[in-house]
Amino acid sequence: MSSRIETPVGSPISSPEERTYSRWAALAVLCAGTLMTVLDGNIVTVAMPAIQNDLGFSGPGLAWVVNAYLIPFGGLLLLVGRLGDLVGRRRMFAAGLVVFTLASVLCGVATSQGMLIAARALQGVGGAMTSAVVLGMLIALFPEPREQAKAIAVFSAVGAAGGALGVFLGGALTQALNWHWIFLINLPIGVVAWIAALRVLAPDRGAGLGKGAxxxxxxxxxxxxxxxxxxxxxxxxxxxxxxxxxxxxxxxxxxxxxxxxxxxxxxLLRLRLFRSRLLTGANSVQILMIATMFGFQYIGALYLQRVLGYSELMTGTAFLPAPILIGVLMLGLSARTIGRFGPYRVLLTGLVLITAGMALLSRMPVDGSYVIDVLPPMLLLSAGFAAAMPAVTGLAMSGVREEDAGLASGLFNTTQVVGGSLGLAVLTTLAASRTDGLLGEGEPLVAATADGYRLAFTVGTGIAVAGLALAVAVLRAGSAPSTEADTETGAQAQAEEAEGRADAYS
Known part of the structure; x- marks a missing residue:
């Protein structure tokens, strides 16, 4: 796999400086496309009450504003990831940007329930096309282990911080303007990202539809x-x-x-791919980790609004420390920490911090304080996620051949969607059941709601513990050297180890 890329007109880059610049410019484009889909998956959270009031959604019907996006997004990731390998990843990425941006405009101008739900489903299709091939393109751009670790840290920081930033933007745009703008904001981002993708990303032909279709x-x-x-x-x-x-x-x-x-x-999928303990184990750990984090983000926002009485803007602002901390840690420390201690140890540390944060949330009182009861666990969860996400990403992609990189990228994103959907479904159902039971016993609404959220966070703590236990049991092979002097040697050994594992898949 070569790190050489081409200029938009197809002529090779002559100098190392120009090649390096272009690769990082390409990474910026990939991150911009990812940011759109991540923001959209979270920006609707705070705006849901406003959407319900404006379009007249029932309680169960409102859930389809989220579900209509998640179902095609999660269902198509594996397929379009493989198609990206066959027809060209840049082509798939650019087409996804077009579909997603147009669908966002349709969401923004929606005046009926049916129009919004249909446009959200189309957004899910575009989001899958864009997201499924990104990791495969990133791995091809940065094959050298240390640079790859830096690139993954940047990519993970954008994705992780973007998720929390979406809550803030959702609240700010809904309160300052209206809910339509949480979708219309994607128009300028999408247009700029599409133009940049055509100019910066090197063309790739793909293997052809005849191979693996x-x-x-x-x-x-x-x-x-x-x-x-x-x-x-x-x-x-x-x-x-x-x-x-x-x-x-x-x-x-x-x-x-x-x-x-x-x-x-x-x-379509070589089943031998799953013989890799790192690939299978990392994706399994990610399902549990994402289930925990999605549960915190969604239920945490509801706690601030329904228990503490925060407005949309106040709720979004309360979540701002999360993306700031995630971005600082991932960009400033992640690659160096993984290089020094290895992805396995960094992942375990992150999962321990996530477990501790969820355990603190399970004690959240009905008369809680943001500074005392919300902010400390939020910072623990953010620090843990900043450590764990780049580590688990590197482990999942470390043993994948270039021709299967799009498929593995789609698989990795699929497990994120499954994990997020699973976490939301389990934790919100438990919280609602607990709250309804207490209301039937005569408990006040706010107290019953808070008790339901505490149960959800308690179960979320158990999910985080399960993820930590699975990582200890399965991913021990991903550990790396623990000294700076051994970093380069360890990285080379990991690359050779990954190449050996990849040979077993074919």
């Missing part, structure tokens, strides 16, 4: 993933029997897909 397999896995996300996000609003039936159908589709891949001449 298993369309029956694609239909099976896309249907399975969409049904899985649909089952998870709607679990709280349907009977247990219906949920189990949907889960059974999704499982049957996954089994059919696995059987198809084992026999297909050109499979």
């Amino acid at each position: 298993d369309y029956p397999g694609a239909a099976l896995v896309t249907g399975a993933l969409m049904l899985t996300v649909y089952t998870i996000v709607g679990a709280g609003g349907r009977e247990l029997g219906s949920t189990l039936l949907l889960a059974g159908v999704a499982l049957a589709l996954f089994v059919s897909f696995a059987l198809r891949q084992a026999r297909a001449e050109r499979p």
Whole structure:
């Protein structure tokens, strides 16, 4: 895999300085595209009450403002990640920016429930096209281990900080203007990112649709993933029997897909890829970690509004320390820390901090104080996520061949969506059930709501503990040297180890 890229007109870059500049400029474009999709996944959180009042959504119907985005986004990531390998990742990325930006405008001008939900679904398609290939492009741009660690730190900082920043922007735009602007803000970002992508990102031809285009397999896995996300996000609003039936159908589709891949001449997904303990383990740990963090972000925002009585703008402002701390730690310390101690140790440290933060949130009182009860656990969670996310990303992508990088990138993003959907579904359902039970016993609304949130944070703590235990059990092979002097040697050893693992997949 070469780090050489081309200028937009196709002539090779002549100097190392120009090549380095162009690679980091390309990373900036990839981060801009990622920022749009991450912001959009979180910016609606604070604006949901305003959307409900304006368009007349019912309680269950309002959930589809989120679900309509998550289902196609999560369901298509694996497919478009593989298609990016086949038709060219830049082409897929640029097309995704166009679809996402146009869909954002449709969301912004929506005047009915149906129009907004349809536009959100189209946003999910564009978000999947943009997000699925980003990590694969990043790995190709920065193959050298130390530079790759820096690039992953920057990319992870944008994604992580963007998630928390979305809550602030959602509150600020909704209160200062109206909810329509939480979507319209994507128009200038999308246009600039699309132009920059065509000028900065080097063209790539891809392997061609004839190599690996298993369309029956694609239909099976896309249907399975969409049904899985649909089952998870709607679990709280349907009977247990219906949920189990949907889960059974999704499982049957996954089994059919696995059987198809084992026999297909050109499979969409090489099943041997999952023999990598790092790839499989890192994605599994990420599901639990993202479930915890999404739960905190969503329920934390509701706690500030419904228990402490914060406005949309105050809620968004209260979350600002999170993206600031995440950005500072990831950009300033992440790559050096991983280089010194190895991704395994850094990941464990991050997961311990996340567990501690969730444990503190599980004690949150009904008459809580932001400075005493909210800010300290938020800072712990942010520091933990800043440490864990780049580490788990590097571990997940470390043993992947270049021709499979888009597929592995799509898989990594898919586990994020599944983890976030799972966390939201489980924790919000538990919180609502607990609150309804206490209200039936005559408990005051605010006290019952706070108690429901405490239960959710307690369960979230258990999920974080499970993620930590899984990382200890599965990812020990990802540890790296613990001294500065050994960093370069360790990085080279990891690269050779990854190459050896990759050879086993083919």
